[in-house]
Amino acid sequence: MSEEEKVPVFNERVRRELYQQRVLVLDGPLDDDNGTLLATQLITLAKEDSSTDIALWIHSPGGSVPSMLAIRDVMRLVPCDVSTMVLGIAYSAGQFLLSSGTRGKRRAMPHARVLMHQGSAGIAGAAVDIELQANDLRHTRDTVLGLIAEDTGQPVERVFEDSLHDRWYTAQEALEYGFIDAIVGAFDEVVPTSHRTIGLGGPSEGAAR
Numbered sequence: 001m002s003e004e005e006k007v008p009v010f011n012e013r014v015r016r017e018l019y020q021q022r023v024l025v026l027d028g029p030l031d032d033d034n035g036t037l038l039a040t041q042l043i044t045l046a047k048e049d050s051s052t053d054i055a056l057w058i059h060s061p062g063g064s065v066p067s068m069l070a071i072r073d074v075m076r077l078v079p080c081d082v083s084t085m086v087l088g089i090a091y092s093a094g095q096f097l098l099s100s101g102t103r104g105k106r107r108a109m110p111h112a113r114v115l116m117h118q119g120s121a122g123i124a125g126a127a128v129d130i131e132l133q134a135n136d137l138r139h140t141r142d143t144v145l146g147l148i149a150e151d152t153g154q155p156v157e158r159v160f161e162d163s164l165h166d167r168w169y170t171a172q173e174a175l176e177y178g179f180i181d182a183i184v185g186a187f188d189e190v191v192p193t194s195h196r197t198i199g200l201g202g203p204s205e206g207a208a209r
Contacts, residue, residue, distance in 0.1 A: 019045075021192035023055045030060055030093045035067025039074045046078035053081045055192065056101065062092025062115075065140060072100040072147065081105055085190060086180070091115035096144065099151040099179045106180040107189065108171040114179050116148070118163045152178030 010027065018025060024041055026034065038056070045054050056075075075082045084101030086094070086108045095114050098106060108114070118141055145163060149156040154177065171183045184190055 018192070022049075022052060023057060023192050025057045025059075026094065026097065027059045028061070030063030030067050030097075032064055032067055035064055035071060039067075039071050042071070042074045042078055042082065046080050050079040053083050053102075053105070054078070056082060056084045056097065057087055058084060058090045058094050058098055059087040060090060060094035060097075062094050064093065065144065068093040068096050069144070071097060075100055075102075083107070084180075085109070085184070086112040086114060086174075089113050089115070090179075092117060095179060096148065099148060103151075104181050107182050107184050108174055108180045109184050110171055112171050112174075114169040114171075114174040115166060116159075116163050116169070116179075117166045118145070154178055 010025075015025065019041065022045055024038055024045075026038060028034075042054060081102035083105035084098050084107070086098050088109070089112065090098040090108075091113075092115060095116050098108075098114065145159050146156055148154075148163075149159045152159070154162075169177060169179065171180070174180050175183060182189075
C-alpha cells in the first residue's frame with residue numbers, strides 16, 4: 001500500500017468520539033483551518049454544557065500565531081474550564097496553548113517536550129512597508145510574551161530572554177517554569193468523563209488534522 005493509499009488511524013470517527021467526550025485534539029501544525037475549527041468547537045461545547053470541563057490535547061510543532069491567539073481568547077471567554085495536556089510535543093504555538101489552559105489543569109505526559117521561542121517572519125518590500133511590518137511584529141511578539149509571562153508567572157523580562165533562542169523543556173522543567181501544573185502519573189488523570197453531546201459542532205471531514 002502506497003503512502004497515498006494509507007488510511008490514517010486517527011481518523012474522523014475517532015475525532016468525533018473524542019469530541020463527544022469533550023476532548024479536542026491539536027495534532028500536527030496549527031493553521032487557519034484547524035485553528036478556526038478548534039475555536040468554534042470550544043464555543044459549541046461550552047454552549048451545550050457551560051459547567052463541564054473541555055480538554056485540549058496537544059501534539060504539535062506549532063504554527064499560526066493569529067490562530068493560537070484566537071483560540072486563547074475563546075478559552076478565556078467560555079464559562080467552563082479548559083484543561084490542556086501535551087501528549088508528545090508542544091512547540092511554539094503548541095506551548096502557548098498548553099500554558100493557556102485553566103490554571104491547575106495543565107498537564108504533560110512524562111516524556112513530553114515543550115519548546116518556547118519567539119518564532120520568525122520574513123520582512124520584505126519598500127522601506128516604509130518594512131517599518132510597518134516590523135512594528136506589527138514587535139507588537140505581536142510583545143503581546144505573546146506578555147501572555148506567556150501571565151500564564152507561567154514568570155517575569156516578562158525572563159520570558160523575553162529565554163525566548164530569544166529555541167529552548168526545549170522536559171516535562172519536569174516545564175512544570176518548574178510554569179507551563180504546566182502537573183505531570184501525568186495515573187490513567188484517571190486523563191481519561192475523559194463519559195459525556196455525550198447533542199446538536200451540531202462535531203468535526204467535519206478534513207478538519208483538525
